[in-house]
Amino acid sequence: MSLEEVMKTRGFNLSASCAGKASYTKWIKYKGRRAYITVNDVSGDSFPTSLEEPVQVTIHDLKSGDEIETPQVVSSLKAYLASLDGD
Numbered sequence: 001m002s003l004e005e006v007m008k009t010r011g012f013n014l015s016a017s018c019a020g021k022a023s024y025t026k027w028i029k030y031k032g033r034r035a036y037i038t039v040n041d042v043s044g045d046s047f048p049t050s051l052e053e054p055v056q057v058t059i060h061d062l063k064s065g066d067e068i069e070t071p072q073v074v075s076s077l078k079a080y081l082a083s084l085d086g087d
Contacts, residue, residue: 003050003077010081012039014047022047027062034062039080042073051078 004014012024015038023038024047040047042054057080058071074080 003048006051006081007039010084012037021045024048028059030059030068033068035068036060036062039077044071048077051081052076055080 001009007014007024010026012026014022015025016022021040022045023040025039026037028035028037036059038058038060040056040058041049042056044056044058048055053076055074055077056071057074058067059069060066061068074083
């Protein structure tokens with residue numbers, strides 16, 4: 001299964017901005033607000049290419065796109081996905 005397929009099974013879609021930033025994104029409800037999560041490589045500019053690499057996870061307001069929470073660096077994409085199993 002490709003990384004894109006793994007992310008899709010978790011509800012994430014590949015997204016790219018006109019500025020060239022690529023992320024996996026997922027719409028969520030966060031503290032009563034419509035929001036979305038972005039998962040990027042550790043630089044925050046591109047999407048991760050493997051389950052083993054560190055990732056940056058950020059929650060954004062759906063309407064404005066502003067960050068709701070400070071970006072968090074997680075040791076690997078695999079560890080982040082495993083953390084979702086506890087939700």
